[in-house]
Amino acid sequence: MANTYTQIHIQAVFAVQNRQSLINPEWKDELYKYITGIIQSYNHKMLQINGMPDHIHIFFGMRPTQSLSDLMKQVKQDSSKWINTKGFVNGKFSWQEGYGAFSYSKSHIPRVIKYITNQEEHHKTKTFANEYLELLKESGIDYDERYILKTVT
Template sequence: MANTYTQIHIQVVFAVKNRASLIRPEWKDDLFKYMTGIIQKREHKLLAINGVPDHVHILIGLRPYQSISDLMKETKIGSMNFINESGLTKSKFSWQDGYGAFSYSRSHISRVIKYIQLQEEHHKKKTFLQEYTEILEKFQVPFEERYMFKAVL
């Protein structure tokens, strides 16, 4: 889009269905590369991606011509198909419905990148649900417990 200038930084968080710990260390880098490809193909800038066995964090420089919801739909469906078609899990892999999306100013980007890069260390101290609830509260996003990511069965 000519003469359109934006600076939109969004951190997206989403979980494996039922928060099952299915993302394995031996293939998570391949998954993240695949997700990166989806995002970059749409001309968004991927600034950071990481996760632990039950969820993923992505920091994106979002272009204004695609909605976050459309990008997340493509990313989640594409990566789910990649996992299932590659036979990376014993059972069918799915992402939980929904996601969290949080905006950041340019001055916070390096801190958010570091936070995403250190997910493994961070989750030695906090569960995903604790972390996610804290993010929602920090950003003053109203939420209802019944709509939070479902617990592991």
């Protein structure tokens, strides 16, 4: 798109199905590289990726050539398929339905990168559920408790 200029920075957060701790430290770096490749294949710019065994944070500069929902669908679908093809988990791996997405101004980029980089330290004192609710509240996002991090039956 000629003459289109944007500055869109998104942090997306999503969990493993039922928040199971399935992302193994032995292959998480490979997963992060794979997800980075998906993001970059759509001409978005990965700024930071990290997570815990039960969830992941991706922070990227987004191009307006694709909807966020389509990108998240591709990231989750393709990475699930990749994990299953590699046989990294017993049974079938899948991400929980939905995601959180939060936008940031350019001045917030260093802070968000640091926050995502330090996930392991951060989660010594805060659960993923508490972190996720805090992100929603800080961003002023209305949510329905019935659908927040519920176990799928």
